[in-house]
Amino acid sequence: MTGLLAGGVSCAAVQGGLLAGLVMRQRAASIPQPAGRTRTKSAAAPATPTRFVDDLVPVGGFLAGKLVSHTLLGALLGALGGVVQLSVELRSGTQVVAGVLIVVFGLAQLGVPGLRRISVEPPASWSRLVRGRARSSSAFAPTLLGVASALIPCGVTLSVEALALASGSWWAGAATMAVFVAGTSPLFAILGYTARKAATAWRGRLAVATGLVVVAVGVYTLNGGLELAGSPLAASRMAQTIGLSTPPATAATVSDVSGVQEAVLTVRPGEYTPANIAVKAGVPTVLVVRSDNAAGCVRAFVIRGRQYILPESGDTRIELGTLSPGELGFRCGMGMYTGQLTVTEQR
Numbered sequence: 001m002t003g004l005l006a007g008g009v010s011c012a013a014v015q016g017g018l019l020a021g022l023v024m025r026q027r028a029a030s031i032p033q034p035a036g037r038t039r040t041k042s043a044a045a046p047a048t049p050t051r052f053v054d055d056l057v058p059v060g061g062f063l064a065g066k067l068v069s070h071t072l073l074g075a076l077l078g079a080l081g082g083v084v085q086l087s088v089e090l091r092s093g094t095q096v097v098a099g100v101l102i103v104v105f106g107l108a109q110l111g112v113p114g115l116r117r118i119s120v121e122p123p124a125s126w127s128r129l130v131r132g133r134a135r136s137s138s139a140f141a142p143t144l145l146g147v148a149s150a151l152i153p154c155g156v157t158l159s160v161e162a163l164a165l166a167s168g169s170w171w172a173g174a175a176t177m178a179v180f181v182a183g184t185s186p187l188f189a190i191l192g193y194t195a196r197k198a199a200t201a202w203r204g205r206l207a208v209a210t211g212l213v214v215v216a217v218g219v220y221t222l223n224g225g226l227e228l229a230g231s232p233l234a235a236s237r238m239a240q241t242i243g244l245s246t247p248p249a250t251a252a253t254v255s256d257v258s259g260v261q262e263a264v265l266t267v268r269p270g271e272y273t274p275a276n277i278a279v280k281a282g283v284p285t286v287l288v289v290r291s292d293n294a295a296g297c298v299r300a301f302v303i304r305g306r307q308y309i310l311p312e313s314g315d316t317r318i319e320l321g322t323l324s325p326g327e328l329g330f331r332c333g334m335g336m337y338t339g340q341l342t343v344t345e346q347r
Contacts, residue, residue, distance in 0.1 A: 002160065003183020063185050065146025070157075071178040073150050074164040078173020081165040089305065092229035092335070094162060099222025106215030110208065166333070227335030228302065234335070249278035249342035260284045263341065265330075267294045267301070267310060272330070275339040280346050285320040287341070300333025307333055 108115040160180045164173035226234035253264040253274060263277045267289060279285055289301055291310045299310045303318065310316050320328070323343045331338040 001183065003180040004186065005183075059189055061143035062146040062149075063181075063188060065143040066149045066188075067146075067178060067181045067185075069147040069150040070181045071174045073161070074177025075170040075174035077161055077164040078167045078176070079170040081168040081173065089229070092225045095225030095228060095335070096222055097225075098162065099218050099220075099225055102218030102221055103215055104218075106212070106218055110212070110215070163334075224335035227331055227338055228333070229335075230329050230331070234338075249276040250274050251278040253277060254279055260286055262286045262288055264288045264290055265339070267291045267298050269293065269295045269298065270337065272298065272332075272337055272339040276342055277339075278342050278344065279323065281323055281325045281343045282346060283322065285323050287318040287320055289316040289318060290314075291316070297332040297334040298337055301330065302333055303328070303330040 104115060108117070157180070160176060164176040167173045167176060223235050253266075254277065255262055255264075261279055261283050263279050263285065265277065265287060266273050287303070289308070289310060291299070291313050294310055294312055299312070301308045301310050301316070304320075308316055308318065320341075323341070325343050325345055328341040328343060329338065330340065
C-alpha cells in the first residue's frame with residue numbers, strides 16, 4: 001500500500017523523467033518513414049499495435065530491472081540487519097532525519113522559496129551514461145536502466161530500505177522491497193504511456209500533486225520517529241503536551257499475585273488494549289503482554305528503550321521492577337501504535 005499510494009509518486013518525482021524520456025525515444029524510433037514514401041490510412045493501421053508493443057517492451061523492461069535490483073538490495077539490507085542490530089534510539093533518530101528530509105524534498109517540489117533548488121538527482125556523469133544507453137531501441141537497455149534505478153534515491157524508498165534493514169532477515173528484506181516496487185509499478189506504467197501529456201499540459205498539476213503527497217509522507221515518517229523516541233511532540237502525545245485531556249487509565253487488567261502487581265496488555269493486529277493502564281507506584285510490577293493473533297509491527301514491542309519481539313499468540317512477561325509515579329510509554333517498533341502505563345501513588 002505504501003508503494004501504491006505514496007512510493008510511486010515519490011519515486012516518479014526522481015526517476016519519472018528517465019522513464020518518460022526512454023519511452024518517447026522508443027516510440028519515435030518505432031515509426032520510421034522510408035524515403036520517398038507517403039503514409040496512407042491503410043499503411044497507418046498496422047502501426048498501432050506495433051507502437052503499443054514498442055511502448056510496452058521498454059516500460060516492462062524498466063520495471064523488471066527495477067524489481068530485480070531492489071529485491072537484491074532488500075536481501076542485502078536484511079542480511080546486514082540480522083548481523084548488526086540497530087538500537088531503538090538509532091532507529092528513531094534515523095526515522096526523524098528521514099522524515100525531515102522527505103518534507104524538505106516535498107516543499108522543494110512545491111516551489112517553496114528558499115527550497116526550490118533542492119533536489120535529489122544522480123551525478124551528471126551518471127545522467128550522461130543514462131542518456132547514452134536510453135537511445136538504444138532494444139529492450140536490454142531499458143532493463144539495465146531499471147537495474148541502475150537502485151542507485152537513484154527517492155524519499156519513500158529510503159524509509160522502506162530502513163524497514164528492510166530492521167527486518168534482520170534476508171528473505172524478509174527482499175520481500176519488503178519486492179512488494180514495495182510492485183506497488184509503485186502501476187504509476188510508472190501509466191507515466192510511461194502518458195509521457196508526452198505529463199511533460200506538457202499536466203506538468204504543473206503533476207508537480208503540485210507530487211509535492212503534497214511527498215510532504216504528507218514526510219510528516220507521517222517524522223511522526224513515526226517521534227513516537228518511537230517517546231517524544232512529547234508526537235501526535236499521540238500532543239494533546240497531553242498542550243494540557244488537553246488524555247485517555248482515562250484503567251486498572252481492569254491489573255491483579256495482585258503474591259505481592260506483585262501484574263498488568264495484562266492484549267496485543268492484536270493494529271492495537272494495544274488497554275491503551276492506558278493504571279498501576280501503583282512502589283510495588284514490584286510485571287507487564288504481561290498477551291498476543292492474540294498478533295501480526296505486523298505490533299509484534300515489535302518497545303518499552304524503556306528495549307524492543308521485544310512478541311509471538312503471534314501467547315504471553316511475554318516483562319519485569320518492570322518498582323515503578324515511580326508518572327507515565328511509562330510503550331509503542332510498536334515503527335512508532336505507529338502506542339500506549340502507556342499511568343503510575344500513581346498508593347492511597
